[in-house]
Amino acid sequence: MTRTTPSRRTVLRAAGAAAAGVGATGLASCATPVTGSGSGTQLAYWNFFTGGDGERMVELVDSYRAEAPSVDVTATTLMWGAPYYTKLAMACAGGRAPDLATMHVSRLGPFAAHLLDPFDLDELAARGITQDQFPSRVWENAQVDGELYALPLDTHPMVLYVNTDLCSQAGLMGDDGELAPITSVEQFFDAGRRLAEVTGSTGISWAAADGLASWMMFWSIFRQMGGVMELPDGGPAQVDREVMTATFSFIRDMTDGTICSQTLDGPAAPAVFASQQAGLFVLGPWELITAETAGIPFTMVPFPALFGDAPLIRADSHSFVLPRQLSVDPERRAAAYDMAASMLRNSLSWAGGGHIPALSAVSESPEFLTLEPQSNYAEAAEFVEYDPAAYFSGSGSQLMSYGGQQILGVSTRAQTPEQATENLVTWLDQQLAIPSPV
Amino acid sequence: MATTASGATVVPPPGATQPRRKTPSLTTNPGGFWFVLPFLVVYAAFTIFPVLYGLGMSFFNVSLAGAPTTFVGVDNYAELLGDAQVWRTLGHTLLFTVLSTVPLILVSLAMALLVHTGVKGQWFWRFSFFAPYLLPVSTVVLIWNWLMQGDFGFINGILDFVGLPKVGWLSDESVALTSVVLITVWWTVGFNFLLYLAALQAIPESVYEAAALDGAGGWRRTLSITLPLLRGTTGLVIVLQILASLKVFDQAYILFNGSGGPGGAAAPILQYVYDTGFVNYRLGYASAISYVFFALIIVVSLGQFALSRRRGRTAA
Structure with a gap:
């Protein structure tokens, strides 16, 4: 006998198997942690801070949790860089973005066009946050088309880490116990050579093989030499070629294997400084903890003006943004403002990681001014140079x-x-010539 | 159809009928459909639908930055034909495939043969050769990243010690892709080794005994018995390896922190797809590139399939 319709038993078995299958996929997709008591406002917050910064970010989140116990904050940490911005853009495009997210101000442009909501200045003022409390350069760069899209938490300029012990052996320290001022390329290179004699390897640790570290140096020197780069949609790129070549020449002269290694990469450069194989180290201020943990005698100063008069320094800022959502819940939005304001007010602990707090109430507070070595380079926030604006920059x-x-x-x-x-x-022209995704 | 012991396929003469089954089989019983349904639902939702959706996207200027989407026809495909970076990264992927497939087969075969000779401590060799395969890619790359450091890496330290010049494993454009190959070979050779070892153990001892009685020595037996009988496995390993190597992305991406290596010399095409779509927000264009690459993989697979079928027929 051949059955043409499934028997009751067949159907039951199939249904059971299907249910098991659905159950399994249901479990697999259950990655979103379910937390909280179920009452009160839910608030989703995304950030990209790991390591030491991650610990201090948890502190900031916890201090807001203590301030607003009725708000149930779900903080999600993702790996920084391209993966983070990818996920944030996809979440925004899908309309189910978090209520508050962290972003580098230098990446704001393409996001502000379609994926973010601007901050309401009145709402911020109601929480005690106003424009006059921020360094003007930082505030300007948080704007897109005259509206504030990013609320800056900090500034992190390129700085110079100084091993005071090695530098005094190399005769680079002044009578006041500080690094003697470096005001020219020759002096900078000479310092590198003298330090190399002391360490027996290289003088200055700088990661030529790390995009972030190398770009920081490149952009700072390019701007110090007066270089201008404009990247209009459709192109061509407006670039001072001679200054750019001079900047590359500076890089080549510096990486002679004595002053600087030619090949250090991102993880290696701080390791070289921490193990006292170099007396100076150039990067953003976030390796402060690495140097502290290594227990070496060190301080940090602003990266000097090697060209021109003003110590123009490549910098970026961590900031908070309001991702666009399909439907905005006013309570959640209000809580997002509260949380951002709270984290700004409490950013003294954030400065522990080396970043300069953006809010003047913090960066000018006696507590911050006594913070060493952060207060040494806090003035650098006035000379920050952000990356040229384009959808592919930052x-x-x-x-x-x-x-x-x-x-x-x-x-x-x-x-x-x-x-x-x-x-x-050539590459810049190509990028500008292809259709912009923004 | 039936298969004889020699492995040749015997086609039943026309008109011959299969013996009728007494019990309903999974394929003839309509209830079978309900058992397959859960898989089909998942397969349709997570494979068929995305494949078709992605193909559709390649004809639009879809943007991850949320810009309005318009139909652009074959503009994306036209653009990629003239995009030097597409061909450059495709070249890297193909070069990587050649450079990695050859040692991954030869080294794994050599390792399997050595272990199969009956050297003492079998479990140790098997474990040692297979262990790297068990490591996650990030761990593997982290280990090698430090080993390959230019200034104070272990490998350059050894080279320096014996008086050889240091190599810019991670900083020299002409070496970067080779470094990725080295890491990949160390990491994945254990899998091919396992396949070969299993195949070696499946060769009946009696064949060797017969050859030994005929006076064949060790080399003769290896060349005339072992290697020919491993041909099927080699075909399988080649196909699997080519397909795996074409998909190179993760180790290169992590090793160079997404930068593509010195001068972009170690950026595979999948990284260009990722960078274009997710870092530069141009999802539509990235889809077009990935479908061209997909077509290439299908051509390679079909070619390989045709080749192995022909080989199978001549062998019979």
């Missing part, structure tokens, strides 16, 4: 990645400064 962007490749090519002598300029400008 921290963790393609410009940083491609620019970093060209810088590494120069430091390893795989190409000349002229070739590097040609490559970078």
Whole structure:
């Protein structure tokens, strides 16, 4: 006998199998932690802080939790860089974004166009946050089309880490116990050479093979030399080629294997400084904890003006943004404002990680001014140079990645400064010529 | 159809009928459909639908930055034909596939043969050769990243010690892709080794005994018995390896922290797809690139399939 319809038993078995299958997929998708008592306002917050910064961010979140016990905050930490911005953009595009998120001000442009809501200045003022409390350069860069899209938490400029012990052996310390002022390229290179004699390897630790570290140096020197880069939609890129070539030449001269290694990468550069194989170290201020943990005698100062008069320094800011949602719950939105304001007010502990708090009430507070070495370089916030505006620029962007490749090519002598300029400008023109996704 | 002991396929003469089954089989019983349904639902939702959806996306200028989407026809495909970066990264992927497939087969075969000779401490060799395969990619890359450091890495330290010049494993454009190959070989050779070892153990001892009686020595037996009988496994390993190598992304991405390596010399095409779609927000264009690459993989697979079928027929 051949059955043409499934028997009761067959159907039951199939249904059971189907239910098991659905159950399994249901479990697999159950990655969102379910927390809280179920009452009160829910607030989803995304950030990209791990390591030492991650611990201090947890403190900030906890202090807000203590201030607003009725709000149930779900804080999600993701890996910084391209993966983070990818996930945030996808969440925004899907309309189910978190209520509050962290973002580098340098990445604001393409997000502000469609994926974020601007801050309401009255709502901020009601929480005691106003424009006059921020360094003007930082505030300006948090704006898009005249509206505030990012609430800056901090500024993190490129700084100079100084091993005081090695530097005094190399005769680089002044009578006041501080690093003697460095005001020219020659002095900077000379310091590197003298330190190399002391360490027996290289003088200055700088990660030529890390896009972020190398781009910071490149952009700072390019701006100090008066270089201008405009990236209009459709192109071509407006670039001072001569200044760019001079900047690449500076990189090549610096990476002679004595002053600076040609090939250090991101993890290696702080390790070299922490193990006292270099007397100076150039990066953002976030390796403060690494140096402290290593127990070496060190301080930190603003990166000096090697060209020109003003110590223009590449910087970026961590900030809070309001991702656009399909439907905005006023209570959650209000809680997002509360939380952002609270974290700004409490950012003294955030400064422990080396960042300069953006809010003047914190950065000018006696507590911060006594904080060493952070207060040494706090003035740098006045001279910060953000990356040129384009959808492909900013921290963790393609410009940083491609620019970093060209810088590494120069430091390893795989190409000349002229070739590097040609490559970078050609690439910029190509990027501008293709249809913008924004 | 039936298969004889020699492995040749015997086609039943026309008109011959299969013996009728007494019990309903999974394929003839309509209830079977309900058992397959859960899989089909998941397969349709997570494979068929995304494949078709992605193909559709490649004809639009879909943006991750939320810009309005419009139909652009074959503009994306036209653009990629002239995009030097597509061809450059595709070249990296193909070069990686060649550079990695050859040692991954030869080294694994050599390791399997050595272990199969009956060297003492079998479990130790098997474990040692297979262990790296068990490590997650991030761990593997982390280990090698420190080993390959230019200034104070272990490998360069050894080279320096014996008086050889240091190598820019991670900083020299001409070496970067080779470094990725080295890491990949160390990491995944254990899998092919396992396949070969299993195949070696499946060769009946009697064949060797017969050959020994005929006076064949060790080399003769290896060349005339072992290697020919491993041909099926080699075919399988080659196919699996080519497909795995074409998919190279994670180890290269992590090793160079997403930068593509010095001068972008170690950026595989999948990284360009990722960068274009997710870092530069151009999902539509990234889809077009990935479908061209997909087509290439299908061509390679079909070619390999045709080749192995022909080989199978001539062998019979």
